[in-house]
Amino acid sequence: MTQPKAIIFDLGNVLVDWNPDYLFRKIITDEERRKFFLTNICNLHWNELQDGGRTIAEGTAELLAQYPEWEEQIRAYYDRWTEMFNGPIEGTVEIFRQLKAQDGYKFYALTNWSAELFPIALELFPFFHWFDGRVVSGEEGMRKPDPAFFQLLLDRFGLQANEVLFIDDNLRNVTAAEGIGMDSIRFENPQQLQAALAQRGIVVNL
Known part of the structure; x- marks a missing residue:
């Protein structure tokens, strides 16, 4: 070769x-609720739109409009993003x-x-x-x-x-x-x- x-x-x-679960196991202690959040709200597809060039503000606003009851958790995704790393x-x-x-x-x-x-x-x-x-x-x-x-x-x-x-x-x-x-x-x-x-x-x- x-x-x-x-x-x-x-x-x-x-x-x-890198894994969002490293952060969200601290924020959403109930495993089923955490899985729902990371699968249906702040999921990998949504994150990839920011990776593709959409601003964090735009991506966050989109979810806040759809899921206002999850505001604290949605904002934490990028506010506490560094906690998604395990080194x-x-x-x-x-x-x-x-x-x-x-x-x-x-x-x-x-x-x-x-x-x-x-x-x-x-x-x-x-x-x-x-x-x-x-x-x-x-x-x-x-x-x-x-x-x-x-x-x-x-x-x-x-x-x-x-x-x-x-x-x-x-x-x-x-x-x-x-x-x-x-x-x-x-x-x-x-x-x-x-x-x-x-x-x-x-x-x-x-």
Whole structure:
């Protein structure tokens, strides 16, 4: 297998552990009510609209108009957003660190992330600065799994799809990347990633 020129990382749940439940288990202690809220109100589809460029104010206002009885919880979603993180996924950060020490690779981030929140993430997670470049969905007005979003990164940094390795935890994003010719790994955990890299002749140690 040909060695890639560039390795592209997703960020959430690849390099950092993110889950709204980490916050809302503190706010909504009843499990059934919490599941209802995160499935039907502040759900992942709604969050992705902000990742795609809609402002947090617009997204919040939409839900407040529909669910005024949930105002406290809706506002908490972004007011206390940093509490949705359980820190770095240390094994993946170590893999990234070792890959950075090897010659021959460029590193890019391709992430679905609100443009308003990403500057905070850069402060929270210093290793986000290790990339040679990054493409943030909220800044571009498009997001994974749109093939055009992948192509934007390739064009911006002068890459071809067959020259890169893409790592993401979401199957739909991996499928989209493979659809335009990117070798891709669906991330499950650092040990699985280490093994998948080894299959490609890329050696790291955990």
